[in-house]
Amino acid sequence: MPALARAKAVESILSLLAPGFLREQREKERRVSAQEERLSKIKIACASKPHGTRARYAAGCKCMLCRAANSRYETVRALARKNGDANPIVSADRARRHLAELSAKGIGRHSVHEACDVSEQILCAIIYGQRENIRARTERRILAVDEGARRGKCLMPAAPTWRLLRELLRDGYSKVQIVEWMGGKRALQIKHGEGARITAATAMKVERVYNLIQAGKLRRTR
Numbered sequence: 250m251p252a253l254a255r256a257k258a259v260e261s262i263l264s265l266l267a268p269g270f271l272r273e274q275r276e277k278e279r280r281v282s283a284q285e286e287r288l289s290k291i292k293i294a295c296a297s298k299p300h301g302t303r304a305r306y307a308a309g310c311k312c313m314l315c316r317a318a319n320s321r322y323e324t325v326r327a328l329a330r331k332n333g334d335a336n337p338i339v340s341a342d343r344a345r346r347h348l349a350e351l352s353a354k355g356i357g358r359h360s361v362h363e364a365c366d367v368s369e370q371i372l373c374a375i376i377y378g379q380r381e382n383i384r385a386r387t388e389r390r391i392l393a394v395d396e397g398a399r400r401g402k403c404l405m406p407a408a409p410t411w412r413l414l415r416e417l418l419r420d421g422y423s424k425v426q427i428v429e430w431m432g433g434k435r436a437l438q439i440k441h442g443e444g445a446r447i448t449a450a451t452a453m454k455v456e457r458v459y460n461l462i463q464a465g466k467l468r469r470t471r
């Protein structure tokens with residue numbers, strides 16, 4: 250049997266016996282090629298950096314200026330490590346698992362980004378496996394995100410919400426009525442004043458009531 254036909258036969262048997270194995274294999278290949286593509290992009294970008302930069306050194310230039318830049322960098326890093334400020338490169342696996350767990354709880358990468366200030370681009374690359382490694386500090390920041398980052402619990406400035414509320418109050422809607430429409434049972438408790446912050450959930454409820462009123466879909470009962 251010619252080699253190609255044999256390879257095809259093996260693949261079709263594998264796909265029958267162990268479909269998960271083949272899928273995993275393909276996924277692995279895809280990740281490796283994405284990683285390679287990323288590295289080559291970085292290399293190309295680095296190769297256009299001027300001499301005397303560490304990036305150019307990393308792209309393969311070993312001229313005197315680039316070697317000097319690299320050794321300067323190494324010296325600074327070594328000193329930082331000695332002072333306990335190590336920020337080593339670690340596997341992104343733990344962060345990826347943590348992000349998957351958060352996602353299963355309905356906390357997406359946008360909320361994670363807001364909570365830990367790691368860019369959405371980097372979070373995306375970790376989630377989809379284009380990033381195999383990250384800095385320890387990035388990992389720490391991601392692992393520190395918990396359910397408190399749920400979007401509804403994100404704090405935001407209260408001012409825009411108060412603008413809507415004041416407009417409704419001016420139009421004669423009572424606070425009791427507004428709270429009822431918001432689905433609440435207690436009095437209107439929304440922080441007030443300079444720099445006051447409220448949860449995104451509360452802001453969304455007020456906005457929803459405001460929009461329904463504007464659309465004429467709510468009738469006063471009080």
Ligand SMILES: [Zn+2]
Pocket residue numbers: 299300301305306310311312313314315
């Ligand atoms: Zn050079």
